[in-house]
Amino acid sequence: MKVGILGAGMSGLSCAFFLKQNGIGFEVLESENEYGGLCQSIRNDKGFTFDKAGGHIFFTKDTEVKKLVNSLVKNLLTVRRNTKILFKGRFVKYPFENGLADLSPEDNYECLLEFIRTLNEKYEKSKTFRDWIYQTFGKGIAERYMIPYNTKIWNCPPETMDTFWVDGRVPKPPVEDIIKSAIGISTEGYTHQLNFQYPETGGYQSVPEAFYEQVKDKVLFNYKVQKVEQQDGKWIVSDGKTEKVYDEIISTMPIFALQNAMTLPVKVNDAISKLKYNSIIMVLLGFDYPEPTDMHWLYIPEMSTPTHRLIYLKNYTLKSSPDGKTSIISEITFNEGDEISKLSDKQVVENIVNDLHDRKLIDKTKLSYSRVCRTKYAYVVYDLNYTNSIKIVNDYCESLPLYLCGRFAQFVYINSDGCIVNAKQVTDKLLSTKNIMPKPLQEINSIL
Numbered sequence: 524m525k526v527g528i529l530g531a532g533m534s535g536l537s538c539a540f541f542l543k544q545n546g547i548g549f550e551v552l553e554s555e556n557e558y559g560g561l562c563q564s565i566r567n568d569k570g571f572t573f574d575k576a577g578g579h580i581f582f583t584k585d586t587e588v589k590k591l592v593n594s595l596v597k598n599l600l601t602v603r604r605n606t607k608i609l610f611k612g613r614f615v616k617y618p619f620e621n622g623l624a625d626l627s628p629e630d631n632y633e634c635l636l637e638f639i640r641t642l643n644e645k646y647e648k649s650k651t652f653r654d655w656i657y658q659t660f661g662k663g664i665a666e667r668y669m670i671p672y673n674t675k676i677w678n679c680p681p682e683t684m685d686t687f688w689v690d691g692r693v694p695k696p697p698v699e700d701i702i703k704s705a706i707g708i709s710t711e712g713y714t715h716q717l718n719f720q721y722p723e724t725g726g727y728q729s730v731p732e733a734f735y736e737q738v739k740d741k742v743l744f745n746y747k748v749q750k751v752e753q754q755d756g757k758w759i760v761s762d763g764k765t766e767k768v769y770d771e772i773i774s775t776m777p778i779f780a781l782q783n784a785m786t787l788p789v790k791v792n793d794a795i796s797k798l799k800y801n802s803i804i805m806v807l808l809g810f811d812y813p814e815p816t817d818m819h820w821l822y823i824p825e826m827s828t829p830t831h832r833l834i835y836l837k838n839y840t841l842k843s844s845p846d847g848k849t850s851i852i853s854e855i856t857f858n859e860g861d862e863i864s865k866l867s868d869k870q871v872v873e874n875i876v877n878d879l880h881d882r883k884l885i886d887k888t889k890l891s892y893s894r895v896c897r898t899k900y901a902y903v904v905y906d907l908n909y910t911n912s913i914k915i916v917n918d919y920c921e922s923l924p925l926y927l928c929g930r931f932a933q934f935v936y937i938n939s940d941g942c943i944v945n946a947k948q949v950t951d952k953l954l955s956t957k958n959i960m961p962k963p964l965q966e967i968n969s970i971l
């Protein structure tokens with residue numbers, strides 16, 4: 524059996540790794556001349572290393588995935604999160620509900636009071652993300668942080684978004700924690716991400732690199748999949764020049780790339796066309812001064828600045844910039860047609876540098892490096908059409924079967940650890956249809 528894997532990001536490389544562990548033949552087809560997809564980094568450009576598609580850290584709730592990544596990636600540092608939110612010029616501890624004592628007494632009081640009011644309300648199950656925010660945190664926290672920040676990062680009003688992805692996953696904060704937070708007794712909030720890992724050198728791309736090293740003889744670069752079709756029980760894949768034949772296909776490339784490559788029923792085409800996503804601009808800046816903060820990242824909910832998050836990579840690893848220098852990354856979510864999408868890279872840098880300088884977050888007179896990276900498919904947006912549309916797509920792919928794996932292939936909001944989890948599930952499912960018993964991850968880990 525030979526499996527064609529479309530895309531060499533975290534998902535494609537993980538699928539390849541698991542098939543190899545089970546002794547199954549495969550080939551990975553990648554359109555770019557580089558592996559890693561969204562986990563790619565710009566390495567050592569004038570001494571600076573940056574992640575290209577958003578600030579990345581490794582954390583997972585899955586202990587076997589953590590073991591796997593830690594045995595393959597040799598240079599992971601473990602770092603304790605120190606993250607803040609910039610609110611009315613104050614640096615508020617993250618998550619916001621755990622940092623109420625950092626607010627002015629008036630803001631603190633209103634956040635506390637409005638949270639306590641939610642405890643006496645009998646709500647119907649919230650239908651939109653906006654309702655969920657108000658019901659979970661109360662008006663004070665909602666209007667100061669949750670609504671503006673989420674409007675910025677999702678680039679759409681929270682009332683147009685579904686709740687299934689937060690409901691149950693983000694619990695209502697215990698009243699004890701909110702009271703402690705308001706009077707200044709330390710509480711941590713989301714502890715699963717309290718300690719994260721990051722490669723000492725090479726940026727986050729060192730994570731997919733470790734998987735790539737295991738399968739590299741079977742990865743074909745510069746192969747842009749343009750046609751995928753089923754013929755006589757086989758899959759034919761083409762880049763317009765060379766045809767490939769496989770017994771099974773796992774697609775990890777964005778669902779829109781698959782849509783372009785296949786002739787799909789109208790209903791499936793329509794469903795894919797309704798799926799919403801956001802793009803991201805990363806403004807990478809280097810400075811001729813030592814790192815002035817001890818933060819890892821800073822959320823900026825204020826609507827008056829385009830940046831929604833700043834990343835301080837020097838505090839992840841000292842090797843991300845030369846001695847005596849530091850860097851900062853500004854992340855901006857956008858959609859095609861937004862004002863920022865019409866600006867040249869030079870104009871984007873000018874706007875962001877001036878804005879951050881005016882807010883005293885950088886000193887622009889010491890700027891020595893700048894670069895802009897734009898990523899089209901960055902965030903899956905769970906709008907109110909999502910559940911219907913994705914079901915139509917999944918039902919169709921399962922009927923073929925064509926296996927989907929990954930953030931934009933499955934169209935799910937997963938991180939790189941989720942790509943590994945899903946790659947294991949998808950390859951297990953594929954093997955089980957061939958009556959092959961897949962090796963459990965514990966067994967794979969025990970021999971690495």
Ligand SMILES: Cc1cc2nc3c(=O)[nH]c(=O)nc-3n(C[C@H](O)[C@H](O)[C@H](O)COP(=O)(O)OP(=O)(O)OC[C@H]3O[C@@H](n4cnc5c(N)ncnc54)[C@H](O)[C@@H]3O)c2cc1C
Pocket residue numbers: 529530531532533534535552553554555558559560561562576577578579580581582746747748749775776777780803900901902928929930931932937938939940942
């Ligand atoms: C802003 C941001 C912040 C993030 N932060 C984190 C974080 O902190 N921690 C974390 O773990 N994860 C984070 N993630 C998520 C992580 O980047 C993704 O979950 C992961 O990289 C997705 O991998 P993938 O292989 O599914 O998809 P991709 O990385 O998109 O890989 C798909 C691959 O398919 C290739 N391809 C596309 N079209 C074709 C074609 N026609 N033919 C052949 N190949 C094709 C692409 O070039 C790419 O290599 C973040 C993502 C973003 C955008």
